[in-house]
Amino acid sequence: MITVKDIANKLGVSPSTVTRALANSSRISPKTKQLVHRTAAEMGYVPNAAAKTMRGKESSLIGLLIPDIENNFYAQIAKAFSEVCNSHDFQLTLAVSDDNPAIEERHIRQLVAARCAGIAIVPTATLTQHSVALLSSRNTAQLIRRNSALNTDWYGIDDVAALRSATNCLLDLNHQRIGLVCGEPALNSGSARYQGYLSALQERNVPIDPALIMRGPPRTHFAQAATNRLRMLSHPPSAIIAAGAGLSEGMLNAVATWSKDDQNAFSLIGYSDSSAFSWWGGSGLTAIALPIHQIAADLCNKLIQLAQDKESKFAQPEDTLYGSHLILRGSVRPYKDISGSVP
């Protein structure tokens, strides 16, 4: 591989002149600059990022650590990061934790070893102590989920409002028994969504049936099982809300195995809209739509800004909340009592 030294030798100048010319320093004569640039291009010079990192203390890598990449929600985040990184000449490293704290720690160690300029993380509910320690002195920000052990910026959704509006939508259509598939209490996102659901019911004095509330790990598998359990209840709900991106996937996987009649017996609401939801079931899946691209892009920009501004590094961490809105599709229908007790 060609190095600055090779270019310098070929041109009979010193390596420093070459670097400065390539960096467009004002202290190099225009002729020299042009010559260096041309020669570098001719020789196929590509700077060595590792060497640059060595001197500068930090690489131009931005780390993104997410639980899943197959889920469209996280894919959208990755897309936004890719775009922002590219436009600022940073490079994206993707790490997938599969919601496993051990794998997560492994990835964090790698990201720190790479001296990433910034790290964005959707943390698991139970970050290991090592993970916390590794991240503590680095430029880090949390996305969607917020782990209080991490003293960082957080970019998230106003989930209380999001779930309240989803629940209200169903209440407006006379649903009274609304199933909720939700993240476990250890997840702040799960708790906020749960609170939103609860408060909507309470405001209307609708009785709360704990049997309708399924809380567990934010995984597809759990949601699939939970959704099937809701269906099998002796007194089942008439509607189900999946309060998470992975959970929505699980819910839909479950429903896909049901009979047509059963499918029609439940109104459904998913979390984080995706284009696949508009195809769903012929009439589409009603879903909570999030400005997720915007959130991810904002966060990525913030990380890059923090990496570049040495001063702003000592600012207090802030929380940034984003709103959401409901997209109504065919999966939500007005409740009709089929028991016959009321005309």
Next chain:
Amino acid sequence: MITVKDIANKLGVSPSTVTRALANSSRISPKTKQLVHRTAAEMGYVPNAAAKTMRGKESSLIGLLIPDIENNFYAQIAKAFSEVCNSHDFQLTLAVSDDNPAIEERHIRQLVAARCAGIAIVPTATLTQHSVALLSSRNTAQLIRRNSALNTDWYGIDDVAALRSATNCLLDLNHQRIGLVCGEPALNSGSARYQGYLSALQERNVPIDPALIMRGPPRTHFAQAATNRLRMLSHPPSAIIAAGAGLSEGMLNAVATWSKDDQNAFSLIGYSDSSAFSWWGGSGLTAIALPIHQIAADLCNKLIQLAQDKESKFAQPEDTLYGSHLILRGSVRPYKDISGSVP
């Protein structure tokens, strides 16, 4: 940040002893090893990957360059890469080209600058000359698409067979006019899929109507427009095959805007199965299923192996083909002539 030198100073030994101890060299006494390991952990030492790269000539990064990440097909690839990289202590850097050769070149330059141990690429149809030159001396492999300007291994699908079987499936159900939404001729994948379609028709002596064949860039937008054009034909097809992952997305986006009657008037086949396809339209989308996780994992393993075995580096590039199978769902129905000309 803690360095080996810091550990060495604290212990009163030399940096080389520390490195060797951490690397479990047989030439270090067990006591020293244990001491060093403990001290390193206590001090929170995390090795500097850049320094390691400097010495070793190569980083432990694996670059993955794909056209899109929101499409489930590519997300599955990224997932497989993430898993394999993690299990071999490599790190994944993700680059999204959006099928734009200029962005692609930019990313390639970054990947080369990072001295990636291996680069996997789903190339655009028209790689720039610079891109080709940058990749020429690096450990590279192509995935799915194959650009002949790149003299590398290729891991792809037997697309002729895949499209032949999809087309035959429709012919078996008496469809005669089958629309094809396909990648442009400059893409080898597009050409192979086109050939598969053609050969199936020819083998049964079914007339080929060029109006039914839409070839263009492998983008969602193109496919959406093309699908809408097929519907508007004065003599429209009774079935449509989307011969690409992005193209399937476009086709479904188009169909989602149609009337229920029109939706039922067309049998549909998508490319690269995903869980969302099983939800599609209530009865599911028939699709060509690919062992994409396996393909991506195999390729990633190969890249890592090549990066580690110095000898195998000079082997001739090979093509590896994978089979596919059709998953039948409700979107494909037998053809019924509704013109009334035949009973």
Next chain:
DNA sequence: TTTTGTAGTGCAAACGTTTGCACTAAACTA
């Protein structure tokens, strides 16, 4: 006792880039 072997450790160089400082030569200023 001398020689040979070996276990354990240290020294120093190298990887490629950047940058503070020093230097030269030419162009000004007084």
Next chain:
DNA sequence: TAGTTTAGTGCAAACGTTTGCACTACAAAA
């Protein structure tokens, strides 16, 4: 003319890790 500035360039050190070579003890062999 002598002193001062300025433009342009070079020298050398530093970043953190690894590794070939050299070195010191001490043990085993002759």
